[in-house]
Amino acid sequence: MQLLKTWVKTALLVVMISPLTFARVPWSVIEQNLRDSGGDLKALSHMKCFIEEQSNRSFQTKRPERKYEDDRCYSRDSLELSDNRFMTLIDYMSPSSKRRMFLIDLVSGSVSAMGVAHGRYQSGFMRLRLKENKNSVKWARYFSNEPGSNAPSSGFFFAGQEYEGKFGRSLILHGLEEDINDNACERAVVIHKHLMVSKRRAYVMSSGCPMVSWSNIDRVINALKGRQQGIKLTEPGGLVFIYGTRESEWAYGSCSI
Numbered sequence: 001m002q003l004l005k006t007w008v009k010t011a012l013l014v015v016m017i018s019p020l021t022f023a024r025v026p027w028s029v030i031e032q033n034l035r036d037s038g039g040d041l042k043a044l045s046h047m048k049c050f051i052e053e054q055s056n057r058s059f060q061t062k063r064p065e066r067k068y069e070d071d072r073c074y075s076r077d078s079l080e081l082s083d084n085r086f087m088t089l090i091d092y093m094s095p096s097s098k099r100r101m102f103l104i105d106l107v108s109g110s111v112s113a114m115g116v117a118h119g120r121y122q123s124g125f126m127r128l129r130l131k132e133n134k135n136s137v138k139w140a141r142y143f144s145n146e147p148g149s150n151a152p153s154s155g156f157f158f159a160g161q162e163y164e165g166k167f168g169r170s171l172i173l174h175g176l177e178e179d180i181n182d183n184a185c186e187r188a189v190v191i192h193k194h195l196m197v198s199k200r201r202a203y204v205m206s207s208g209c210p211m212v213s214w215s216n217i218d219r220v221i222n223a224l225k226g227r228q229q230g231i232k233l234t235e236p237g238g239l240v241f242i243y244g245t246r247e248s249e250w251a252y253g254s255c256s257i
Helices: 002-017 027-036 041-053 214-224
Strands: 058-060 078-080 086-091 101-105 111-114 155-165 168-175 190-193 227-229 232-235 239-243
Touching: 027 041, 027 101, 027 111, 041 086, 041 239, 086 214, 101 214, 111 214, 155 190, 155 227, 155 232, 168 214, 190 214
Parallel strands: 086 239
Antiparallel strands: 058 078, 086 101, 101 111, 155 168, 155 239, 168 190, 227 232
16 A cells, blocks of 8 residues: 555656646746847747747648658648747847857756857858848848748747758758748758857858757757657647747737748
Protein backbone atom coordinates (compact mmCIF):
# COMPACT_ATOMS: atom_id res chain seq x y z
CA MET A 1 0.00 0.00 0.00
CA GLN A 2 2.83 2.39 0.87
CA LEU A 3 4.47 1.63 -2.45
CA LEU A 4 1.19 2.39 -4.24
CA LYS A 5 0.87 5.75 -2.44
CA THR A 6 4.40 6.66 -3.42
CA TRP A 7 3.71 5.73 -7.07
CA VAL A 8 0.52 7.86 -7.09
CA LYS A 9 2.37 10.87 -5.67
CA THR A 10 5.08 10.48 -8.30
CA ALA A 11 2.52 10.16 -11.08
CA LEU A 12 0.75 13.31 -9.92
CA LEU A 13 4.05 15.18 -9.86
CA VAL A 14 4.79 14.08 -13.41
CA VAL A 15 1.39 15.35 -14.54
CA MET A 16 1.92 18.67 -12.78
CA ILE A 17 5.26 19.37 -14.46
CA SER A 18 4.37 17.90 -17.83
CA PRO A 19 5.19 20.29 -20.69
CA LEU A 20 1.64 19.74 -21.93
CA THR A 21 0.31 21.60 -18.91
CA PHE A 22 3.04 24.15 -18.29
CA ALA A 23 2.31 27.50 -16.67
CA ARG A 24 3.69 30.50 -18.52
CA VAL A 25 5.46 33.31 -16.75
CA PRO A 26 3.91 36.79 -16.96
CA TRP A 27 4.65 38.63 -20.18
CA SER A 28 6.33 41.36 -18.14
CA VAL A 29 9.10 38.90 -17.22
CA ILE A 30 9.69 37.99 -20.87
CA GLU A 31 9.61 41.67 -21.86
CA GLN A 32 12.24 42.55 -19.27
CA ASN A 33 14.50 39.68 -20.27
CA LEU A 34 14.12 40.49 -23.96
CA ARG A 35 14.96 44.14 -23.30
CA ASP A 36 18.05 43.07 -21.34
CA SER A 37 19.06 40.85 -24.29
CA GLY A 38 18.80 43.72 -26.77
CA GLY A 39 15.46 42.71 -28.29
CA ASP A 40 12.68 44.91 -29.68
CA LEU A 41 9.58 45.03 -27.47
CA LYS A 42 7.39 46.15 -30.36
CA ALA A 43 8.30 42.99 -32.27
CA LEU A 44 7.50 40.94 -29.17
CA SER A 45 4.12 42.67 -28.88
CA HIS A 46 3.10 41.18 -32.24
CA MET A 47 3.92 37.68 -30.97
CA LYS A 48 1.88 38.29 -27.84
CA CYS A 49 -1.02 39.40 -30.05
CA PHE A 50 -0.75 36.23 -32.12
CA ILE A 51 -0.78 33.93 -29.09
CA GLU A 52 -3.71 35.74 -27.48
CA GLU A 53 -5.84 36.20 -30.61
CA GLN A 54 -4.93 33.26 -32.86
CA SER A 55 -4.59 30.42 -30.34
CA ASN A 56 -7.85 28.75 -31.43
CA ARG A 57 -7.44 29.35 -35.14
CA SER A 58 -6.78 26.64 -37.69
CA PHE A 59 -4.41 27.67 -40.49
CA GLN A 60 -5.06 25.92 -43.78
CA THR A 61 -1.97 24.59 -45.53
CA LYS A 62 -1.40 25.57 -49.13
CA ARG A 63 -2.11 22.95 -51.77
CA PRO A 64 1.01 22.40 -53.90
CA GLU A 65 0.93 22.48 -57.68
CA ARG A 66 2.88 19.25 -57.78
CA LYS A 67 3.01 16.25 -55.48
CA TYR A 68 6.20 15.83 -53.48
CA GLU A 69 7.52 12.35 -52.94
CA ASP A 70 7.88 12.74 -49.16
CA ASP A 71 5.00 15.27 -48.82
CA ARG A 72 6.89 16.92 -45.96
CA CYS A 73 5.36 20.35 -46.56
CA TYR A 74 1.71 19.42 -46.99
CA SER A 75 1.15 16.24 -44.98
CA ARG A 76 -1.47 18.07 -42.86
CA ASP A 77 -4.53 19.93 -44.12
CA SER A 78 -4.31 22.51 -41.34
CA LEU A 79 -1.99 23.71 -38.58
CA GLU A 80 -2.85 24.92 -35.07
CA LEU A 81 -0.80 26.63 -32.37
CA SER A 82 0.77 23.97 -30.16
CA ASP A 83 1.66 24.18 -26.48
CA ASN A 84 5.38 24.17 -27.15
CA ARG A 85 7.15 26.04 -24.35
CA PHE A 86 9.57 27.78 -26.72
CA MET A 87 9.14 30.41 -29.41
CA THR A 88 11.62 32.52 -31.32
CA LEU A 89 11.80 36.09 -32.57
CA ILE A 90 14.06 36.87 -35.54
CA ASP A 91 14.49 40.63 -35.88
CA TYR A 92 15.60 41.36 -39.44
CA MET A 93 15.17 45.09 -38.84
CA SER A 94 18.37 44.90 -36.82
CA PRO A 95 21.75 44.53 -38.57
CA SER A 96 23.45 41.15 -38.87
CA SER A 97 26.32 42.51 -36.78
CA LYS A 98 24.07 42.15 -33.72
CA ARG A 99 22.52 39.19 -31.96
CA ARG A 100 19.03 39.44 -33.42
CA MET A 101 17.52 35.97 -32.98
CA PHE A 102 15.90 35.44 -29.59
CA LEU A 103 14.93 31.99 -28.31
CA ILE A 104 12.27 32.55 -25.65
CA ASP A 105 11.29 30.08 -22.93
CA LEU A 106 7.66 30.73 -22.00
CA VAL A 107 8.01 28.76 -18.75
CA SER A 108 11.13 30.32 -17.23
CA GLY A 109 10.97 33.58 -19.16
CA SER A 110 14.62 33.24 -20.17
CA VAL A 111 15.77 34.71 -23.48
CA SER A 112 18.80 33.46 -25.43
CA ALA A 113 20.14 35.87 -28.05
CA MET A 114 22.24 34.73 -30.99
CA GLY A 115 23.45 35.73 -34.44
CA VAL A 116 21.43 34.82 -37.53
CA ALA A 117 21.84 35.39 -41.27
CA HIS A 118 19.19 36.45 -43.79
CA GLY A 119 18.44 35.80 -47.45
CA ARG A 120 20.43 37.56 -50.17
CA TYR A 121 17.62 38.39 -52.65
CA GLN A 122 19.02 39.23 -56.09
CA SER A 123 22.57 39.67 -54.84
CA GLY A 124 25.66 37.64 -54.10
CA PHE A 125 26.33 35.96 -50.78
CA MET A 126 28.82 38.64 -49.71
CA ARG A 127 27.34 41.94 -50.98
CA LEU A 128 28.35 44.64 -48.52
CA ARG A 129 26.30 47.61 -49.73
CA LEU A 130 22.53 47.85 -49.64
CA LYS A 131 21.06 48.76 -53.03
CA GLU A 132 17.54 48.88 -54.44
CA ASN A 133 16.09 45.35 -54.65
CA LYS A 134 19.32 43.90 -53.24
CA ASN A 135 20.01 42.96 -49.65
CA SER A 136 23.46 43.31 -48.12
CA VAL A 137 25.23 41.14 -45.57
CA LYS A 138 24.39 43.70 -42.90
CA TRP A 139 20.81 44.63 -43.80
CA ALA A 140 17.67 42.77 -44.90
CA ARG A 141 15.24 45.14 -46.55
CA TYR A 142 13.71 43.04 -49.33
CA PHE A 143 11.49 40.05 -48.67
CA SER A 144 9.67 37.65 -50.95
CA ASN A 145 7.48 34.55 -50.99
CA GLU A 146 8.47 33.62 -54.54
CA PRO A 147 10.31 30.36 -55.24
CA GLY A 148 13.80 31.01 -56.57
CA SER A 149 14.00 34.55 -55.16
CA ASN A 150 16.67 33.68 -52.55
CA ALA A 151 14.90 36.23 -50.35
CA PRO A 152 14.00 36.03 -46.68
CA SER A 153 10.32 35.68 -45.83
CA SER A 154 8.80 37.52 -42.88
CA GLY A 155 5.75 37.07 -40.66
CA PHE A 156 4.44 34.17 -38.60
CA PHE A 157 5.54 30.54 -38.94
CA PHE A 158 5.25 27.31 -37.02
CA ALA A 159 8.40 25.29 -36.57
CA GLY A 160 8.01 21.88 -38.14
CA GLN A 161 10.04 18.74 -38.63
CA GLU A 162 13.77 18.30 -38.46
CA TYR A 163 15.67 16.55 -41.23
CA GLU A 164 19.23 15.99 -42.35
CA GLY A 165 20.05 18.42 -45.16
CA LYS A 166 23.22 19.48 -46.92
CA PHE A 167 24.07 21.65 -43.90
CA GLY A 168 23.31 18.89 -41.40
CA ARG A 169 20.42 19.11 -38.94
CA SER A 170 17.78 21.47 -40.30
CA LEU A 171 14.36 22.66 -39.14
CA ILE A 172 11.46 23.10 -41.56
CA LEU A 173 9.37 26.28 -41.27
CA HIS A 174 5.68 26.34 -42.18
CA GLY A 175 4.52 29.81 -43.20
CA LEU A 176 1.04 30.78 -42.01
CA GLU A 177 0.33 33.86 -44.14
CA GLU A 178 -1.07 33.56 -47.63
CA ASP A 179 1.10 35.18 -50.30
CA ILE A 180 3.51 36.38 -47.60
CA ASN A 181 5.34 33.26 -46.45
CA ASP A 182 3.18 30.21 -47.27
CA ASN A 183 5.76 29.01 -49.82
CA ALA A 184 8.49 28.81 -47.15
CA CYS A 185 8.53 25.04 -46.84
CA GLU A 186 8.33 24.48 -50.58
CA ARG A 187 11.17 27.00 -51.02
CA ALA A 188 13.21 25.08 -48.41
CA VAL A 189 13.45 28.17 -46.21
CA VAL A 190 14.66 26.34 -43.10
CA ILE A 191 16.75 27.03 -40.02
CA HIS A 192 20.19 25.48 -40.39
CA LYS A 193 23.79 26.09 -39.37
CA HIS A 194 26.61 27.77 -41.29
CA LEU A 195 30.30 28.25 -40.63
CA MET A 196 30.07 31.94 -41.48
CA VAL A 197 27.62 32.65 -38.67
CA SER A 198 28.98 33.03 -35.15
CA LYS A 199 27.20 33.16 -31.83
CA ARG A 200 27.08 36.93 -32.09
CA ARG A 201 26.76 37.85 -35.80
CA ALA A 202 26.52 36.75 -39.43
CA TYR A 203 29.23 37.29 -42.05
CA VAL A 204 27.35 35.99 -45.08
CA MET A 205 23.86 35.85 -46.56
CA SER A 206 21.80 32.75 -47.29
CA SER A 207 19.51 31.73 -50.14
CA GLY A 208 16.52 32.62 -47.96
CA CYS A 209 17.17 30.63 -44.79
CA PRO A 210 17.72 31.90 -41.25
CA MET A 211 21.21 30.49 -40.59
CA VAL A 212 22.68 30.18 -37.09
CA SER A 213 26.03 29.06 -35.71
CA TRP A 214 27.15 25.47 -35.37
CA SER A 215 27.15 25.90 -31.58
CA ASN A 216 23.48 26.99 -31.49
CA ILE A 217 21.77 24.76 -34.05
CA ASP A 218 21.09 21.78 -31.75
CA ARG A 219 19.69 24.02 -29.03
CA VAL A 220 17.37 25.79 -31.45
CA ILE A 221 16.05 22.66 -33.15
CA ASN A 222 15.59 20.73 -29.90
CA ALA A 223 13.57 23.61 -28.45
CA LEU A 224 11.38 24.46 -31.42
CA LYS A 225 10.78 21.28 -33.44
CA GLY A 226 7.35 19.76 -33.81
CA ARG A 227 6.31 16.15 -33.61
CA GLN A 228 6.77 14.01 -36.65
CA GLN A 229 6.28 10.55 -38.04
CA GLY A 230 9.09 9.90 -40.42
CA ILE A 231 9.39 13.16 -42.35
CA LYS A 232 5.69 14.02 -42.02
CA LEU A 233 4.50 16.57 -39.47
CA THR A 234 2.00 15.33 -36.87
CA GLU A 235 1.98 18.40 -34.59
CA PRO A 236 3.60 21.81 -35.14
CA GLY A 237 6.36 23.04 -32.87
CA GLY A 238 7.07 26.50 -31.53
CA LEU A 239 5.95 29.82 -32.94
CA VAL A 240 8.52 31.62 -35.09
CA PHE A 241 8.12 35.32 -35.92
CA ILE A 242 10.38 37.01 -38.47
CA TYR A 243 10.17 40.77 -38.05
CA GLY A 244 10.78 42.59 -41.34
CA THR A 245 9.89 45.79 -43.16
CA ARG A 246 6.17 44.94 -43.45
CA GLU A 247 5.80 44.06 -39.78
CA SER A 248 7.71 47.17 -38.67
CA GLU A 249 4.77 49.24 -39.97
CA TRP A 250 2.20 47.44 -37.82
CA ALA A 251 0.73 49.21 -34.81
CA TYR A 252 2.17 48.20 -31.46
CA GLY A 253 0.45 45.08 -30.14
CA SER A 254 -1.23 44.16 -33.43
CA CYS A 255 -0.89 41.05 -35.58
CA SER A 256 -2.34 41.61 -39.05
CA ILE A 257 -2.97 38.04 -40.08
